[in-house]
Amino acid sequence: MKSNIPHFIPRICYEIFVRSFCDSNGDGIGDLNGITSRLDYLQDLGVEAIWLTPVHPSPTYHKYDVVDFYGIDPEYGTLDDFKNLLSEAHNRGIAVYLDLIVNHTSTLHPWFVEASKGPDNPYREFYWWMTPEKIAEMGIDKRETSADSNEVYPWHDNPGDSEQYYGLFYSGMPDLNYDSDKLRIELSYIIHFWLIDIGVDGFRLDAARHIYPTWVNYNNQHFWWFFDYFVRNIKPEAYTVGEIWATAEEVAPYFKNLNSAFHFDISFAIQRILLSETDENLVQKLLTNYELFARYNPDFIDATMLTNHDQDRIGSVVRNNPDKIKLAASILLTLPGQPYLYYGEELGMLGTKPDTYIREPFLWSSSPDDDSTTTWLQAEFSTKKNVLPLSVQQFDENSIFNHYKTLIKLRKSEPALGQVLHPNIETVDLNDQEILAYLRPHDKRPVLIIHNLCKLSKLIYLPIENHYFGQLLFSSNKANSKTDNGWLLASYSSVILIAD
Known part of the structure; x- marks a missing residue:
């Protein structure tokens, strides 16, 4: 079983779609220097690691079809700009993960x-x-x-x-054939370059379940053994997270050779829960999946998210209901795992497919003179009419942004909430499908979380074994209050309780 654990395990990660995040030179395209200029913002938000979508030269806007694995696309800057970003991030205690595309290249490669x-x-x-x-x-x-x-x-x-x-994805992305020993050697050079010569902290691994085509997909796990063997021999503390867009049963074996994998099952479960307003026995599903993951790696890292750059944004999933957007954040940030925020999620940004519209410009300011908001795409969903920019939300204590910031700070300060390895969660049965409740146990300071999933207020009576959770640590709604017999929760709201 795998035993290598990254020396630093971030509690909050942040996905940046580079082209859309921040423009530093006025050409309308997000770039590396733009990200560097906003590291203080990310640090203040509480982010401890950033995943950058591909930065290599590419003929497309998304850059998942790479032409040169050693270069930086000129639209985004230079290799020196990347090194500076890496250095400045490290100065702030922020790790940097590079999106590494090992499944395919561009036809122009x-x-x-x-x-x-x-x-x-x-x-x-x-x-x-x-x-x-x-x-x-x-x-x-x-x-x-x-x-x-x-x-x-x-x-x-x-x-x-x-x-x-x-080419599994389209004609412009021919799949690589790792039966070739020469190709494996080339890949080892690329890994060494970014981990050692440049110094990135790890990789987000694209299309990890598709390294081999379906007729020989039994070779996938051997490939990841090779990949991990090489990584651990040159940089044992490097972090790897795989994109395995599949059920937990298919994801689990990848933990043999990867530190982490994105938990798509739970992403979609949270979305369904928010729409149906009923618990799907989520905690038991998590416990079942954790048991499965641990068979392959007892030190697995569960990478959780609401949505990413390939999914409709959570704000649009819940039809731009601000209470449900906050509820989604409350669920994600109080469950176990290592949460990834998709850039702009903390503002309630919107977007549905096609893909460009879930990758719209981050809204930095309401000022017409704002030159850091990118303009490469005319936004259809996350416009200043539909979503309040950061400059407005920062000064509103009830904003989506400040809701995220408060929860992130709480997650980092409470050991029970911030535990990543060996996920800690227990069921709390309140006999109500419209309530999602769970315990995050801890030997010194356990916490109890309750979410009201429905549009009506709820009076909650704690089970006898949980009566000692009588102190309010966090509430997403000022109307939430303690009563003589329990807790009154407003619609779509959450509370975090600690012992008296």
Whole structure:
């Protein structure tokens, strides 16, 4: 079983879609220096690690189709800008995780440019090639769409070539073939460059379940063994978090070789709970999943989130209901795990697919002279009419921003809430499906959390074994109060209780 634990385990992480976060040079595009200029903001919010979406040269706005794994896209800055960002983040106690795309490249990558020249090219083995006849014979010409790819026909033509290449996500992203020892060596150079030469703290690993195509996907785990073996030999304390967009049963084996994995099951469960306004027996689901994860790695790190750059924003999921937006934050930030906030979530930013509209500019200021808000995309959802900018929310004690900031501070100050390894949670049964309650045990200072999921006020009576939780530590609504027999909770509100 895996035993390597990162030397620093952040309690609050923050995903930055680089192009949309902050513009430093007036070209309308978010960049590395823009992020550096806002590190004080992130530190003040309570963030301890940032995950940067891809920064490498790429022909697309999202940059998940890499042309050069060693470079920085000129739109975002230079390698020196990246080094400066890294240094300034570390000065503030903030770790930096690089989005590493190991599943595919761009068709413009020099490897593919060479591979596409013909079967005899030495780079041909870096990708998957097959004749249409062989593809048909194996029955792999079509695939079922999945949550992370809508591509039905993953084999693509290379003009003048008798073979097609495999690209799971689309024709511009040909999949890499790690049966090639030469490719594995190239990957090891890339890992060493970013971990040692540059000094990043770890990687967010894109499309981790798709390293090998479906007909040979039994090789996935061996690949991640190789990847982890190399990482641990050059930087044992490095952090790795995988994107495995699948059920907990499929995610669990990846903990053998990765420190962490995103918990998509719980992301979607929280969204459903907010819409149905009923508990889905969430705590028991978590306990079941934790038991499963621990079989593969007792020191697993559960990376939780409400949504990310591939999902409709939580603000739109709950139809821009500010109380439900706060409730979502209250649930995420009081559950176990290592929460990731998607940039702008702390403002209640909105957005639904297509993808560009869940990646709209961060709203820094209401001033017309604001030059840090990016302009590369005309926002349709997170406009200043629909979402209050940070400059406004910072001075409103009841804002979504200050709700997040208060909860983050509480999570970092309360040991029971901030525990990441060996998640601590117990069920509290209040016999009401419209109430979500749980205990975060701790040997010195346990806390009890209660969420009212519905639109009506609720009078809560604690079980006998929990009667000693009589002191209010946090309330999301001033109307919440203690009564003679229990607690009165306003609609869509939360309380955190400690012992008298």
